[in-house]
Amino acid sequence: xxxxxxxxxxxxxxxxxxxxxxxxxxxxxxxxxxxxxxxxxxxxxxxxxxxxxxxxxxxxxxxxxxxxxxxxxxxxxxxxxxxxxxxxxxxxxxxxxxxxxxxxxxxxxxxxxxxxxxxxxxxxxxxxxxxxxxxxxxxxxxxxxxxxxxxxxxxxxxxxxxxxxxxxxxxxxxxxxxxxxxxxxxxxxxxxxxxxxxxxxxxxxxxxxxxxxxxxxxxxxxxxxxxxxxxxxxxxxxxxxxxxxxxxxxxxxxxxxxxxxxxxxxxxxxxxxxxxxxxxxxxxxxxxxxxxxxxxxxxxxxxxxxxxxxxxxxxxxxxxxxxxxxxxxxxxxxxxxxxxxxxxxxxxxxxxxxxxxxxxxxxxxxxxxxxxxxxxxxxxxxxxxxxxxxxxxxxxxxxxxxxxxxxxxxxxxxxxxxxxxxxxxxxxxxxxxxxxxxxxxxxxxxxxxxxxxxxxxxxxxxxxxxxxxxxxxxxxxxxxxxxxxxxxxxxxxxxxxxxxxxxxxxxxxxxxxxxxxxxxxxxxxxxxxxxxxxxxxxxxxxxxxxxxxxxxxxxxxxxxxxxxxxxxxxxxxxxxxxxxxxxxxxxxxxxxxxxxxxxxxxxxxxxxxxxxxxxxxxxxxxxxxxxxxxxxxxxxxxx
Ligand code: MSP
Numbered sequence: 001x002x003x004x005x006x007x008x009x010x011x012x013x014x015x016x017x018x019x020x021x022x023x024x025x026x027x028x029x030x031x032x033x034x035x036x037x038x039x040x041x042x043x044x045x046x047x048x049x050x051x052x053x054x055x056x057x058x059x060x061x062x063x064x065x066x067x068x069x070x071x072x073x074x075x076x077x078x079x080x081x082x083x084x085x086x087x088x089x090x091x092x093x094x095x096x097x098x099x100x101x102x103x104x105x106x107x108x109x110x111x112x113x114x115x116x117x118x119x120x121x122x123x124x125x126x127x128x129x130x131x132x133x134x135x136x137x138x139x140x141x142x143x144x145x146x147x148x149x150x151x152x153x154x155x156x157x158x159x160x161x162x163x164x165x166x167x168x169x170x171x172x173x174x175x176x177x178x179x180x181x182x183x184x185x186x187x188x189x190x191x192x193x194x195x196x197x198x199x200x201x202x203x204x205x206x207x208x209x210x211x212x213x214x215x216x217x218x219x220x221x222x223x224x225x226x227x228x229x230x231x232x233x234x235x236x237x238x239x240x241x242x243x244x245x246x247x248x249x250x251x252x253x254x255x256x257x258x259x260x261x262x263x264x265x266x267x268x269x270x271x272x273x274x275x276x277x278x279x280x281x282x283x284x285x286x287x288x289x290x291x292x293x294x295x296x297x298x299x300x301x302x303x304x305x306x307x308x309x310x311x312x313x314x315x316x317x318x319x320x321x322x323x324x325x326x327x328x329x330x331x332x333x334x335x336x337x338x339x340x341x342x343x344x345x346x347x348x349x350x351x352x353x354x355x356x357x358x359x360x361x362x363x364x365x366x367x368x369x370x371x372x373x374x375x376x377x378x379x380x381x382x383x384x385x386x387x388x389x390x391x392x393x394x395x396x397x398x399x400x401x402x403x404x405x406x407x408x409x410x411x412x413x414x415x416x417x418x419x420x421x422x423x424x425x426x427x428x429x430x431x432x433x434x435x436x437x438x439x440x441x442x443x444x445x446x447x448x449x450x451x452x453x454x455x456x457x458x459x460x461x462x463x464x465x466x467x468x469x470x471x472x473x474x475x476x477x478x479x480x481x482x483x484x485x486x487x488x489x490x491x492x493x494x495x496x497x498x499x500x501x502x503x504x505x506x507x508x509x510x511x512x513x514x515x516x517x518x519x520x521x522x523x524x525x526x527x528x529x530x531x532x533x534x535x536x537x538x539x540x541x542x543x544x545x546x547x548x549x550x551x552x553x554x555x556x557x558x559x560x561x562x563x564x565x566x567x568x569x570x571x572x573x574x575x576x577x578x579x580x581x582x583x584x585x586x587x588x589x590x591x592x593x594x595x596x597x598x599x600x601x602x603x604x605x606x607x608x609x610x611x612x613x614x615x616x617x618x619x620x621x622x623x624x625x626x627x628x629x630x631x632x633x634x635x636x637x638x639x
Contacts, residue, residue: 305525570635
C-alpha cells in the first residue's frame with residue numbers, strides 16, 4: 001500500500017538579515033513535526049526557503065554597495081547554513097529568485113489579471129519624497145517617515161490590486177465549514193471578526209517605486225509586490241506552472257500543514273486562499289500560526305543588543321540542546337520566552353540531570369553487573385507494573401499532543417518518562433540488589449525495564465533531538481526505532497548487549513556560563529553602537545558633539561574592557577561607560593579633554609547608565625582616543 005503523503009512547509013524567511021533564534025524556532029518546530037510524521041510512516045515532503053524581493057532588500061544592498069542579487073545570495077546562504085546546522089530535514093529549499101519560481105509568478109499574475117481578479121487602480125498612502133517610499137499609517141513614526149523622520153505627504157501611485165471582495169463570502173463559508181483549517185482557534189476568531197466579517201479591502205499587489213521584484217510581464221513598470229510572489233512558493237516549489245502541474249504537485253498539493261508565525265496569519269488565511277480559489281486550486285488543509293519567541297519577555301532587536309542567534313547558542317550548548325530549548329520553551333500558540341538563565345537551567349535540570357543521568361546510570365549498571373547483557377524475565381512486581389503503566393500513558397499522550405501540534409507538551413511527556421524512570425531506580429535500589437544472588441535475579445528485571453524505558457525515550461526524542469536519540473540507541477545497541485515499536489513495552493530482546501555509557505550532556509557551571517554569555521551580549525551592544533550606515537547631512541546635524549574633560553576613571557568589576565568615566569561638560573557632569581581598559585591606564589585619561597557625542601540615547605552596561613560616547617580611532621588592536629587640545633574650553637561644540 002502506498003504511504004500516506006504529508007506536505008509541510010515553513011514561512012520563507014526574508015533575506016534582509018541573518019535570522020535570529022525566533023525565526024529559527026519555526027524551522028525547528030516544523031522539522032520536529034516532519035520527523036514525527038516520518039516516524040509514523042508517512043511520506044513527508046518538507047519545504048522551506050527564502051523570500052528575497054522587496055524595497056527593503058534593494059535599499060540594504062544599495063547601502064552595502066552591492067547588487068540585490070549578491071546581497072540575497074549571501075544572506076540566503078547564511079539562512080541555509082543555520083537550517084543545516086540545526087539538523088533540519090527539509091526536502092527542498094526554494095528561493096524566490098529561482099528562475100522557475102519567477103516565471104510562474106509572472107504567469108499567475110497574468111492569469112489573474114486576464115480573468116479579472118487583478119485590476120489596475122491607484123495606491124494611496126503617505127509618501128516620503130526623499131526616500132521615494134510609501135508608508136501605511138501604522139508604519140509612520142509620530143506621523144513622520146520611519147526611515148528619515150521627515151514629513152510625509154499623501155500621494156497616489158498606479159498599482160494593481162487583487163479583488164478580494166469577490167471571494168470574501170466563499171472564504172467565510174470555507175472557514176466555517178472547515179473548523180480544522182486555521183489554528184489556533186483564538187487567532188481564527190481574530191481573522192474572521194476583524195478582517196473577513198468587517199469587510200475585506202482589496203490587496204495592493206504591485207509597485208512602481210522600486211525595481212527589485214518579479215516584473216509584471218505585461219506592464220514592466222510594475223514589480224509584483226511581495227505577497228503573490230512569496231505565497232506562491234508553496235506551489236511553484238512543487239513544479240506548478242499554471243499551464244501544467246507536475247507529478248510532485250499532483251501528489252503533494254494541497255499542503256497538509258503551513259507552519260507560520262502569528263504576524264503573517266492574515267496573509268496565509270485570507271490572501272493565500274483567495275489566490276488559490278482564483279487559480280482554481282484546492283486550499284491547504286491546515287494553517288498553524290505559532291507564537292513569538294521573546295528574549296527576557298522583550299522583542300528581540302539589534303539596538304537592544306538582545307538578538308540571539310541559533311548558531312551562537314549551538315556553539316555554547318550544541319545543536320540538540322538548542323532544539324530542545326526552542327521546542328520546550330514555546331507553548332502551543334502562545335508566545336514563549338527565552339533567557340540565558342532558562343537555557344542553562346533547562347540544560348542542567350532536564351538534559352544533564354534527568355535525561356543524561358538516567359541513560360548513563362542505567363547503561364553503566366548493565367555493564368557493571370551483567371557485563372552489558374540484558375535479560376528478559378517473566379517476573380513483574382507492582383513497582384514494575386506501575387512504571388510500565390506510566391510509560392504506556394505517557395506514550396499515548398505524546399502521540400495525542402504531537403498529532404494536535406502541542407509539541408512542547410509532547411516534549412514534556414518524554415521528560416516525564418525520564419523522571420519516572422529515575423524514580424524507579426530509587427525505588428528498586430539496584431546497588432543493594434546487586435549484593436545478593438537472589439537480588440541479582442531481581443536486578444535483571446529492573447535493568448531490563450530501564451533499558452526498555454530508555455529505548456522508548458530515544459524513539460520519542462528523535463523528532464526533537466535526533467543526535468541524542470541516535471546516541472542513546474547506540475549506547476543500548478537497539479535499532480527498534482519506529483513509532484509502532486513503542487506501543488507495547490518490551491521490545492528489547494533477550495540477551496541483547498548494551499554498548500559503553502557515554503556522557504550525553506555534561507553539567508554546566510551556571511554562574512560562570514551566565515557571566516560569559518552576558519559579557520558577550522554587552523560586547524554586541526557596543527559593536528552595534530559602533531556600526532554606522534550611510535547617513536545624510538541632516539542626520540549628521542542631529543549628532544551633538546562637545547568637548548568634555550575626564551574627571552575620573554574606574555574599572556568596572558567583572559568587565560574586562562570597561563571603564564566608568566565621570567566627565568565634565570562645563571555646564572554638567574556625566575557618567576560614560578567606555579571600553580578603553582585594554583588601551584589606557586586610568587592616569588592616562590584623567591584630566592584629558594576629549595571629543596564626546598552628548599545626545600546618544602542612554603544605554604545600560606553592567607548596570608551602569610552610560611550617557612554619551614567618547615570618540616576614538618582604531619580597531620580592537622590599537623585604539624586611540626581623540627584628545628582635544630587643552631586650550632579648547634569645556635562644552636565647546638564640535639562640528
Ligand atoms: N517572508 C515572510 C514570510 C513569507 S511566507 C510566504 C516573513 N519572513 S520573516 O523572515 O520575517 O519571518 C519568517 C518567519 O519567522 C515568520 O513565520 C515569522 O512569523 C517568524 N518569526 C519572526 N520572528 C519571530 C519570533 N521572534 N519568534 C517566532 N517566530 C518569529 O515573514
